[in-house]
Amino acid sequence: MDIFGQQLINGLVLGSIYALVALGYTMVYGILELINFAHGEVTMLGAMIGIAFMDAMLTSTTGVPGLAVLAAGLAASIAVCMGIGFSLERVAYRPLRQAPRLAALITAIGMSIVLQNVAMLIWGKQYINFPPVVTLEKYNVGGAIITNLQIAIVILSCLLMMGLLALVRFTSLGRAMRATAQSTETASLMGINVNRVISATFIIGASLAAVAGVMNAAYYGIAHYTMGFTLGLKAFSAAVLGGIGNIPGAMLGGLLLGLIESLGAGYLGQLTGGFLGSHYQDVIAFFVLILVLVLRPSGLLGERVGERS
Amino acid sequence: MPLIRLVTLFGLAGLMLAGCGQKDAPRTAAGELIIRIGSVAPLTGPQSHLGKDNDNGARMAIDEINARGVTLGGKRVHFEIMSEDDQADPRNATIVAQKLVDARVRAVLGHLNSGTSIPASKIYHDHGIVQISPSATAVAYTDQGYKTAFRVMTNDRQQGRVLGEYAVKRMGKRVAIIDDRTAYGQGLADEVVKAVEASGGTVVKREYTNDRSTDFLAILTTIKARNPDVVFYGGMDGQGGPMARQMQQLGIKAKFLSGDGTQTTEFLKLAGPAAEGVTASSPGLPLTKMPGGSEFQKKFTARHGHIQNYAPYAYDAAHALVAAMIKADSADPAKYLPALKALEMRGVTGMVAFDDRGDIRGGAITLYRVRHGKWEVLETVSSAGAPAGQKR
Numbered sequence: 001m002d003i004f005g006q007q008l009i010n011g012l013v014l015g016s017i018y019a020l021v022a023l024g025y026t027m028v029y030g031i032l033e034l035i036n037f038a039h040g041e042v043t044m045l046g047a048m049i050g051i052a053f054m055d056a057m058l059t060s061t062t063g064v065p066g067l068a069v070l071a072a073g074l075a076a077s078i079a080v081c082m083g084i085g086f087s088l089e090r091v092a093y094r095p096l097r098q099a100p101r102l103a104a105l106i107t108a109i110g111m112s113i114v115l116q117n118v119a120m121l122i123w124g125k126q127y128i129n130f131p132p133v134v135t136l137e138k139y140n141v142g143g144a145i146i147t148n149l150q151i152a153i154v155i156l157s158c159l160l161m162m163g164l165l166a167l168v169r170f171t172s173l174g175r176a177m178r179a180t181a182q183s184t185e186t187a188s189l190m191g192i193n194v195n196r197v198i199s200a201t202f203i204i205g206a207s208l209a210a211v212a213g214v215m216n217a218a219y220y221g222i223a224h225y226t227m228g229f230t231l232g233l234k235a236f237s238a239a240v241l242g243g244i245g246n247i248p249g250a251m252l253g254g255l256l257l258g259l260i261e262s263l264g265a266g267y268l269g270q271l272t273g274g275f276l277g278s279h280y281q282d283v284i285a286f287f288v289l290i291l292v293l294v295l296r297p298s299g300l301l302g303e304r305v306g307e308r309s
Numbered sequence: 310m311p312l313i314r315l316v317t318l319f320g321l322a323g324l325m326l327a328g329c330g331q332k333d334a335p336r337t338a339a340g341e342l343i344i345r346i347g348s349v350a351p352l353t354g355p356q357s358h359l360g361k362d363n364d365n366g367a368r369m370a371i372d373e374i375n376a377r378g379v380t381l382g383g384k385r386v387h388f389e390i391m392s393e394d395d396q397a398d399p400r401n402a403t404i405v406a407q408k409l410v411d412a413r414v415r416a417v418l419g420h421l422n423s424g425t426s427i428p429a430s431k432i433y434h435d436h437g438i439v440q441i442s443p444s445a446t447a448v449a450y451t452d453q454g455y456k457t458a459f460r461v462m463t464n465d466r467q468q469g470r471v472l473g474e475y476a477v478k479r480m481g482k483r484v485a486i487i488d489d490r491t492a493y494g495q496g497l498a499d500e501v502v503k504a505v506e507a508s509g510g511t512v513v514k515r516e517y518t519n520d521r522s523t524d525f526l527a528i529l530t531t532i533k534a535r536n537p538d539v540v541f542y543g544g545m546d547g548q549g550g551p552m553a554r555q556m557q558q559l560g561i562k563a564k565f566l567s568g569d570g571t572q573t574t575e576f577l578k579l580a581g582p583a584a585e586g587v588t589a590s591s592p593g594l595p596l597t598k599m600p601g602g603s604e605f606q607k608k609f610t611a612r613h614g615h616i617q618n619y620a621p622y623a624y625d626a627a628h629a630l631v632a633a634m635i636k637a638d639s640a641d642p643a644k645y646l647p648a649l650k651a652l653e654m655r656g657v658t659g660m661v662a663f664d665d666r667g668d669i670r671g672g673a674i675t676l677y678r679v680r681h682g683k684w685e686v687l688e689t690v691s692s693a694g695a696p697a698g699q700k701r
Contacts, residue, residue: 125357127358127575266531
């Protein structure tokens with residue numbers, strides 16, 4: 001049981017990181033029907049910028065508590081990533097908004113390559129360490145071990161997701177976003193500044209990605225300029241799993257994917273009597289994705305997507 | 310304007326002649342014959358730090374050789390390195406290999422990984438191009454029987470045996486094994502499994518990951534349930550570092566053991582405090598014990614900074630190649646191949662001499678352990694008693 005509990009914890013933490021990144025994919029898709037493949041790279045940049053800022057702070061000042069450094073690094077990363085998200089939309093996607101959807105998709109892939117290579121030029125090809133600003137503390141819960149960092153990651157992502165849901169549901173910006181998602185033209189006829197709403201969507205998505213990037217780097221202790229690719233792909237799968245375009249769906253999809261991966265890697269060997277093993281960790285996640293797409297193409301919670309596409 | 314026409318005509322003819330000359334024998338401005346040598350390693354992606362290291366080692370050797378000046382068949386020659394990036398990906402490796410063949414290289418130094426060296430070696434073999442890998446250690450690389458495939462590093466059969474025996478005799482009988490499913494990681498892990506079982510230990514769990522992952526909590530949790538004494542990882546430092554950290558995070562008491570893929574300075578950085586007490590092996594002698602180690606380190610550090618791992622081997626591979634060419638007085642692979650087979654050269658890593666299969670003769674394996682944030686030599690095990698050629 002302690003092993004099962006441990007796998008649940010592993011999956012939950014992994015899942016909350018996926019969920020945060022998945023939100024960025026799903027929000028943009030919901031409004032523009034564009035799969036922003038550069039989003040994974042924004043996550044990577046979030047991690048890199050956060051680490052660079054923390055390193056700079058640690059070398060230039062002394063005696064600042066680790067948590068304060070972490071908070072400052074997170075804030076800096078969010079701020080820069082918001083700028084990146086905004087300019088990404090302004091430079092790469094807005095000029096193509098009337099163009100066929102394929103053009104925007106290819107641009108997104110192109111931007112992803114550009115951002116990855118920019119990061120490689122700035123930070124080099126080395127793995128980058130997360131600065132030692134968090135002292136890891138372990139708690140034993142019925143045989144399973146949970147660290148303070150894991151608790152922080154789950155709580156912070158839950159808070160951010162609730163905040164996002166509240167923003168979409170109760171603020172005027174959220175109302176404008178929902179209106180734009182239903183129909184861009186009607187929304188603009190109703191006096192909504194569609195360009196501003198789309199910019200805001202990208203900015204919010206990028207700031208969530210920044211947090212996820214810093215979390216991911218802190219959790220595994222490393223960052224690398226290629227880390228955004230796999231993370232982005234998994235998060236995209238999570239968004240599709242939950243129903244792309246649907247915000248609670250992305251959260252559910254992220255958490256589920258994390259749990260599936262973790263439990264799959266942990267128990268697949270046992271369940272199949274050693275026939276399949278943990279080398280099918282990624283396969284099982286994508287297998288579930290295929291199952292969902294075959295049986296319920298709109299994803300677990302997505303019901304609007306079918307009629308729109 | 311007949312004069313201008315005449316000049317133009319002569320000029321054009323001159324250009325065409327120059328063009329003809331260049332077609333089959335490119336020359337430098339100084340009139341030296343250019344001999345192209347390929348150097349392949351992952352220059353982008355998660356293993357690019359190691360790839361760049363190999364490339365730098367090969368380039369340093371070639372630059373020295375060019376500065377010294379070499380004459381082959383009565384002509385001054387200039388060696389030119391063509392660096393290619395295989396991204397540690399077997400598919401890319403074959404594309405890059407074909408590209409080098411098309412560019413008519415006379416030899417290839419590389420690739421870095423076993424998984425890339427093996428598929429590429431067929432292409433080089435089919436075109437009669439000599440390949441010397443500085444760092445591919447999988448047994449399968451020279452097992453294919455290609456006359457053109459060489460390596461300057463001891464193979465995983467020897468390394469795996471040393472690791473497995475050490476694990477059981479010095480660290481504990483219950484061993485859990487993880488590998489990254491690459492030709493190198495899987496091959497080494499398979500050899501360790503054999504050695505563990507042969508020396509009376511038990512493999513309590515075998516788990517798998519890949520060479521791009523950073524999350525090992527799920528498989529480590531499963532391993533924890535089996536209470537191993539030792540966790541062995543067959544793979545590279547980019548995974549080994551986070552794995553050591555995550556073992557500590559899960560409170561796994563077992564000791565971490567690994568092969569040469571993680572015996573790097575990068576591992577120390579990535580594992581942080583969790584690196585302490587980690588044991589890993591590396592083929593060959595430690596840098597400080599290599600006959601030309603300290604001198605090499607001085608030269609290399611001045612040019613490129615830290616040595617990651619395999620640069621001295623790439624350096625020796627390049628020198629061995631040119632030494633064979635000089636001996637045969639030709640850069641034609643068919644002519645210098647016998648000279649390479651018979652070569653005995655004092656390199657910075659030790660004696661460079663190949664057996665019938667292309668494996669290095671009588672290499673050593675060194676075990677290291679991290680103490681106070683540094684790799685310290687535990688012991689060097691000579692595999693001279695069982696040279697690669699006799700074990701088949």
